[in-house]
Amino acid sequence: MKAGLRQESRLRVSPMESSTSSAVATCLLCGSEASPALNLPRFGGASCQGCARRVGHLLVEAPASVTDIWPLLSEDEDDDSVEPSVQRPDGTTVELRQLTAELKRELSVEDRMKLAELYGDIGLRREQLEECGRVLVAAPSAELTQRALNVLFSPELCSPRGLEDLRGRLFPV
Numbered sequence: 001m002k003a004g005l006r007q008e009s010r011l012r013v014s015p016m017e018s019s020t021s022s023a024v025a026t027c028l029l030c031g032s033e034a035s036p037a038l039n040l041p042r043f044g045g046a047s048c049q050g051c052a053r054r055v056g057h058l059l060v061e062a063p064a065s066v067t068d069i070w071p072l073l074s075e076d077e078d079d080d081s082v083e084p085s086v087q088r089p090d091g092t093t094v095e096l097r098q099l100t101a102e103l104k105r106e107l108s109v110e111d112r113m114k115l116a117e118l119y120g121d122i123g124l125r126r127e128q129l130e131e132c133g134r135v136l137v138a139a140p141s142a143e144l145t146q147r148a149l150n151v152l153f154s155p156e157l158c159s160p161r162g163l164e165d166l167r168g169r170l171f172p173v
């Protein structure tokens, strides 16, 4: 049998090789080595896990400070609209928003990521961005972190100038 004669060229980056285009990526945000390297699709580069988490904290704790990076975060923030209220089984009334937050707390990180993707499917972009932020804060597996980053740093949702702004927000001089 003459099988196996064709070598795969992708083996070019072997662990023994110290080529210049190494597998070690530099985090676009903090400048340190990103291992594992997470991908920021919008900017064609990498992020470290620490920065992914920092981005999550920004989104969750100070969403109003990053609306220039994610313009859709400011969507539908009409203050005059009244938040609907619902009744609990014990008869007390609670804002729907609060009840939803309580219910979400029960979800696994993976389910929250699914929820974020679902929000996107039905066009609730602000909710989707916030949910991705919460996933990042939870610092899940690299796989889940990457899924959240894929949404947040999609060309569709992230401003092209977002990288500079984000760096300044994460690491103020």
Ligand SMILES: [Zn+2]
Binding pocket: 027, 028, 029, 030, 031, 032, 047, 048, 049, 050, 051, 052
């Ligand atoms: Zn970093």
